Amino acid sequence: MVTRVLRTLEQLNALGHEVLVFAPGDPPTNFAGARVVRVNSVPMKPWYPELKVGLPTPNIAKAVEEFAPHVVHLVNPVALAAYGALSGARRDLPMLASFHTDTPQYADALGLAPIRRIGTAYLREIHNLAEVNLCTSPQMVERAREIGIDRVDLWPKAIDTVSYHPDKKSPEMRDLLTDGHPEDKLMVYVGRMSKEKNLRALLPQIQKLQSRGVRLAMVGSGPDREELEREFAGTNTLFTGYMSGDALAGAFASADVFAFPSTTETLGLVALESMASEVPVVAARAGGIPFAVTDGRSGLLFDPASEQEFTAGLEQLLFDDERRAAMGAEARVEAEESSWRAATEKLVTFYEEAIDRHWARSHTLSSYSLRMRMFGRPLPRPKDLPPRLIDEVPGNV
Template identity: 25%
Template sequence: MASSTSHRDEFPSSLRDRRILLTTESLGPVNGVSRTTLSLVEYLRRNGVDLVVVAPHYPGCRHQAQDAADLRIPGYPLPYNPDLTVVYPFRLDRIYKQTFQPDLIYVASPASLGFQVLLQIRQLRNPPTVLLNFQTDLSAYSEIIFPAPLDKFAVWLLATVQGWLFRHPAVHTIFYPCSAVLDYLKSAGTPVDRTWRLGRGVDTSLFDPGRRDQAYRREIAPNEEIILICVCRLAPEKGFEFLAEATIRLVEQKLPFKLLIVGGNRNLAVENRIHRLFDAVRDHVVFTGFLTGPALARAYASGDIFLHCSITETFGLVVLEAMASGLPVIARDQGGPSDIVRPQETGYLVPSGDVDRFVARVRQISMDHQLRSTLATSARRYAEDTTWEKINNRVAWQMADAFEQRSAEESGTRSTEPVVASFILLFLETLRLILAVGLLYFMWLIAVVPLVIHGRQWVYNIPLLGKCIRLRPRSG
């Protein structure tokens, strides 16, 4: 057993001879999916994998010094978050012609790009093996963005489509980040025997308590106030109404604090409306905009307590980064953070709608230096056991296992087809692909176009985040 474990600590050599096509919904913008996928891309390429990366085009990609994507697919940017693009319908075989015929396809956080890939794979006689990583809970987003009764219909439709796509025999592994997502996948009819829990890693050399900067702290909190920090994209699903309400109550209770909010949104209308939620407590709040690299690490480490108010996170990478930076975490008890935060050891979880208890925990940790120090030490220790190298190695071995299983199956079922029969089957496959792409255009007409129109109305006309604070905890 020990030798087997040691063997799997090394990169599987069988992957170096394989062609892998990796598709991702996000590569470049500042978000958890993008950072997670980029880490895997760099890991696979560093170990000699023949890898091609396909991602949606987004407005900022041309400004990247080094773009990790080999092929960008055009699409329409979402009004409330221009960093995310809904991909136009495309033909998978044309992507193959621009890249290669893959031995394996890895689908990161399937949505507009991933769904199209999975749909077209179903039409192939001999599709490549597929591994997918379920990282974004689209149904939770739909509950927030769409008005009733469209929200319930969107949740049902997504679960139906996802379950149908994920059940195809070509899908070997479905990675999931937390128990809440597994419950959702089960309810959608996903084969449980193909699911495999995969967390996320953290760069413990970048995110480190040693990056605490006293000069920066004095700039943020000149009167030595407690520094509370929140790091996330400024977006409707991130729980800013909840955070604003908690901030107002902390001011009313005369806690000496500053709230550092790190993040932004390329849509300034959305960003400004979230800023206005804090108008009543403006003297206690500092917005930094987007930060990355050492600047982000300094912000984390210079804080005292990390506040996480989103209830749509399937993992919550920022929670792990904060813990690596030596911060205790107070989070709403829903989604990925529920599996990361260890209550009374690395921080506290509170019921997702209980602002009073959230405020009470902030006050408790703020006023008890010894408790804060103990939680911070435990948080850092927890993060040190989770590295990107370990996480990506697990993905690599699942890929290797998928290849081995596929090879065993093919060796036992090899057969020859007559030329005429092969031609007919190829014709039918081509016809099915054409019909599948036609279906994609139809779905764009009835689903994506209304989403874009509603998104524009939401940004400019609809009161901000009216549903967020009233959301009930979801079972899946």
């Protein structure tokens, strides 16, 4: 989700749009020409202490009013962005929301199943304040509709094929990831280490395959890392901690296979990054993964309920060098078919659609518009713009 936001900000800046960002944690004051406002936040303890939940304050609404945006983009509106939705509705602003995390499903994985029903209803109500709701895969479009989210569409996938490239492969990185055994076969997982990622599915795999000279590198960290390290102790598994930049690109490119058992992905951007690195993927046939990985072309998909299918997929690519190389080359070609510029240009058309829908709705006698007229404090619609933003006029997001 963060990667998509960062690359989108870069492209919006290149397209001439002005953006104001509100972010929890410790963000920079600006990024890619966008001003970034740090908001107060608290860690989501005890379930996910690394996740910082933004806290709404009146200063956020004040900053929005001063910025006077044409449209508000609500990124995963659960806490901070949910406040943005309520604040935007009160001020009669066009809104677009993006659905990046299947929060109800994550609640089950994190032991919060009792709040799933009320949480789903809450998520539905917040998203349905927006004129457009975007998901990052067709599977998640269907999931959003299933839980009652309206006006849903697809935000096209995109991948950085410059940063993630087969040329980033390095003997030094392979030596590191194999714990000094570069001649062994290497499967890699990259990403967050938390319960919803289903990483324990990798334990029987390395236990079966290590006798055949296979090693597993787990790149990243998260609230489940310490427990995973204890459970994987005694296997050919190396936990590297976080990597970024060239080191991360090198970790992808230096692997033989990317092993991805997660069943909760809305897209699986790390799978695309592996494909761009010319490394085929063995992934669970679940969530948005079938949108990212073409089974039999850029990787192999397995039934997440079948340990045997997972093993068979790994064996096929780890021990068949010719097939692995051919599938890696196809994975690179597939990754090159998507660009951040094209995805962001499509996003801008969705912003325009949200603006059109909003102003069309504001002129009807709906209960929504009556409530806003009675209790809201709407910002004036820009008088110098026609109903649809024209290409020559940059927008505010």
